[in-house]
Amino acid sequence: EDKVVQSPLSLVVHEGDTVTLNCSYEVTNFRSLLWYKQEKKAPTFLFMLTSSGIEKKSGRLSSILDKKELFSILNITATQTGDSAIYLCAGLNAGGTSYGKLTFGQGTILTVHP
Amino acid sequence: NAGVTQTPKFRVLKTGQSMTLLCAQDMNHEYMYWYRQDPGMGLRLIHYSVGEGTTAKGEVPDGYNVSRLKKQNFLLGLESAAPSQTSVYFCASSPLPGTVPSYGYTFGSGTRLTVV
Numbered sequence: 001e002d003k004v005v006q007s008p009l010s011l012v013v014h015e016g017d018t019v020t021l022n023c024s025y026e027v028t029n030f031r032s033l034l035w036y037k038q039e040k041k042a043p044t045f046l047f048m049l050t051s052s053g054i055e056k057k058s059g060r061l062s063s064i065l066d067k068k069e070l071f072s073i074l075n076i077t078a079t080q081t082g083d084s085a086i087y088l089c090a091g092l093n094a095g096g097t098s099y100g101k102l103t104f105g106q107g108t109i110l111t112v113h114p
Numbered sequence: 115n116a117g118v119t120q121t122p123k124f125r126v127l128k129t130g131q132s133m134t135l136l137c138a139q140d141m142n143h144e145y146m147y148w149y150r151q152d153p154g155m156g157l158r159l160i161h162y163s164v165g166e167g168t169t170a171k172g173e174v175p176d177g178y179n180v181s182r183l184k185k186q187n188f189l190l191g192l193e194s195a196a197p198s199q200t201s202v203y204f205c206a207s208s209p210l211p212g213t214v215p216s217y218g219y220t221f222g223s224g225t226r227l228t229v230v
Contacts, residue, residue, distance in 0.1 A: 001173075004156075006156075009154065034219075041223045041224055042204060042221035042222060042223050042224055043157070043204075043219075043221055044221075045219070088156060088157065090157075097170065099164065100145045100162075100164060100208065100210070101159065101162065101172070102147075102159075102219065103159070103173075104149075104156040104157040104158070105156050106154055106155060106156040107154075107156045
């Protein structure tokens with residue numbers, strides 16, 4: 001059974017801090033690792049990582065995948081109160097009867113205080 | 115551009131009642147999914163479908179049934195609701211993995227279900 005574990009489960013920081021969120025995975029027929037941000041409603045897509053060692057960036061957010069050690073990190077620099085959200089990572093299974101399934105981690109609840 | 119639409123948005127059921135949640139997508143996606151989200155548990159897959167007329171069990175299928183009679187619709191049924199099914203339910207759809215460069219699910223806005 002596929003498994004994704006995130007840490008920490010919650011994090012409280014002040015504006016301007018830099019945070020690192022962790023995601024480890026055990027996914028058979030692994031294809032990609034995806035990151036989502038969830039505020040009040042549905043998760044919104046941030047990144048998809050398929051290759052090891054290639055950093056993806058979007059503004060103050062960046063992420064990288066290590067397929068040898070089976071983990072990914074999401075970095076947020078110069079945090080703002082608008083970054084407060086649940087951050088979810090998910091592993092994509094691309095094999096056999098599980099083709100296309102995303103297995104999610106528990107999520108990291110990030111709270112940024114002014 | 116509706117994307118993925120879920121109905122209803124909120125519902126309160128009594129134990130033993132039945133109901134159906136509807137998910138509709140207008141993006142011609144092949145894959146559709148039903149997840150539930152509980153505090154501290156992330157999103158857990160209930161059932162999914164890889165095409166019209168097909169369904170498969172996910173991680174937590176017990177107590178739920180699904181049907182995909184039309185490509186654009188994916189229905190989730192609760193035959194006899196239990197308090198343990200109190201949760202937020204999300205539907206999602208996706209094209210075939212790998213068919214678009216920035217693959218990712220499109221989620222509906224969720225249904226908050228309370229079973230009393």
